[in-house]
Amino acid sequence: MKVANIKPTKGISRENFIFRGIMELTIWDAGGQERYLERYFSEPQRELIFSEVTTSVFMIDSTVKNHKVKEVFDKFLEYIIQFSPNIDKIYVLLNKIDLENSMEDEVFKFLSENISENLRDKLAFTPVSVKEGSAQHRLIEILDFEIQKSTLSMQKLGKIRSLLDKLKTSSLSEYLLFNQPDGLLIASTFGKFESKPLEFIRFEMGTLDSNLYQIYQQAMEILNVKNLSPLGLSTIIYESDTCFVLVKEVSDGAVLMTISKNKHPNVFSDIITALNSPDFESLKKFVSTSEL
Numbered sequence: 357m358k359v360a361n362i363k364p365t366k367g368i369s370r371e372n373f374i375f376r377g378i379m380e381l382t383i384w385d386a387g388g389q390e391r392y393l394e395r396y397f398s399e400p401q402r403e404l405i406f407s408e409v410t411t412s413v414f415m416i417d418s419t420v421k422n423h424k425v426k427e428v429f430d431k432f433l434e435y436i437i438q439f440s441p442n443i444d445k446i447y448v449l450l451n452k453i454d455l456e457n458s459m460e461d462e463v464f465k466f467l468s469e470n471i472s473e474n475l476r477d478k479l480a481f482t483p484v485s486v487k488e489g490s491a492q493h494r495l496i497e498i499l500d501f502e503i504q505k506s507t508l509s510m511q512k513l514g515k516i517r518s519l520l521d522k523l524k525t526s527s528l529s530e531y532l533l534f535n536q537p538d539g540l541l542i543a544s545t546f547g548k549f550e551s552k553p554l555e556f557i558r559f560e561m562g563t564l565d566s567n568l569y570q571i572y573q574q575a576m577e578i579l580n581v582k583n584l585s586p587l588g589l590s591t592i593i594y595e596s597d598t599c600f601v602l603v604k605e606v607s608d609g610a611v612l613m614t615i616s617k618n619k620h621p622n623v624f625s626d627i628i629t630a631l632n633s634p635d636f637e638s639l640k641k642f643v644s645t646s647e648l
């Protein structure tokens with residue numbers, strides 16, 4: 357998201373999200389303005405806000421250092437520990453380090469003051485910048501720890517990986533599966549693979565800005581095809597000197613990228629067969645649903 361035009365969060369904003377296509381999240385973004393803080397630190401609200409938390413992230417503007425901030429931080433810690441005692445890590449992001457007047461070191465010291473050793477061991481401070489993208493990077497890292505802690509997510513990931521490996525074996529190609537909403541990699545036949553998020557071509561006919569569809573209809577009329585099936589833009593094929601690259605929508609939630617080993621016609625046909633196989637259908641099931 358662009359950092360420039362963010363509106364202040366009113367109260368608590370709730371959003372559901374499926375991280376990396378496999379882990380369902382409910383994100384509670386708590387507005388930092390005083391009137392909202394007062395409300396959700398008060399009784400009985402605070403129990404509702406601070407209980408059943410799995411991951412907690414406190415983000416602070418590190419160009420500001422005052423007693424109000426420390427008070428808020430201490431209350432936040434108190435209620436998180438009280439109402440979600442199973443939490444083993446509390447992440448603190450010291451934001452805006454891109455600014456010259458950022459004092460992340462001082463803010464770090466200031467926030468750590470008068471905190472019991474026990475509690476201090478749970479705190480993980482990271483200097484970040486939303487503007488430069490390191491805050492987003494850190495959040496992804498934090499959620500990746502959560503995936504590793506979640507049995508259901510790990511089971512899903514295991515199934516997805518084994519399906520990708522099956523596709524690879526049957527078509528001598530590499531497969532990369534991306535989560536559509538954020539472009540993050542879900543799994544790949546390379547194992548660990550770090551890349552920038554995949555930026556999507558929108559899978560809609562309209563985005564082609566072409567009269568291809570009318571011509572297709574006309575051609576099918578000449579060919580006397582009844583029950584014309586709609587033309588979907590669900591697969592895109594690129595070609596290099598040495599390989600084919602296919603990008604196919606698995607579901608609303610995911611996109612599969614295939615890189616062929618070579619350009620032999622049978623490799624291409626094996627890929628098309630793989631992309632229309634029951635294994636491909638199974639992939640759909642595991643991505644973006646809570647089913648296993």
Ligand SMILES: Nc1nc2c(ncn2[C@@H]2O[C@H](COP(=O)(O)OP(=O)(O)OP(=O)(O)O)[C@@H](O)[C@H]2O)c(=O)[nH]1
Binds near residue numbers: 360362455485
């Ligand atoms: N320079 C810089 N500005 C930032 C950064 N992150 C946020 N901002 C700016 O800081 C202001 C506040 O950002 P928000 O994301 O609304 O902050 P918030 O903590 O969610 O605020 P509340 O919703 O009121 O709790 C906005 O004007 C942002 O453009 C950053 O990393 N660097």
Ligand SMILES: [Mg+2]
Binds near residue numbers: 363364385388
């Ligand atoms: Mg906000």
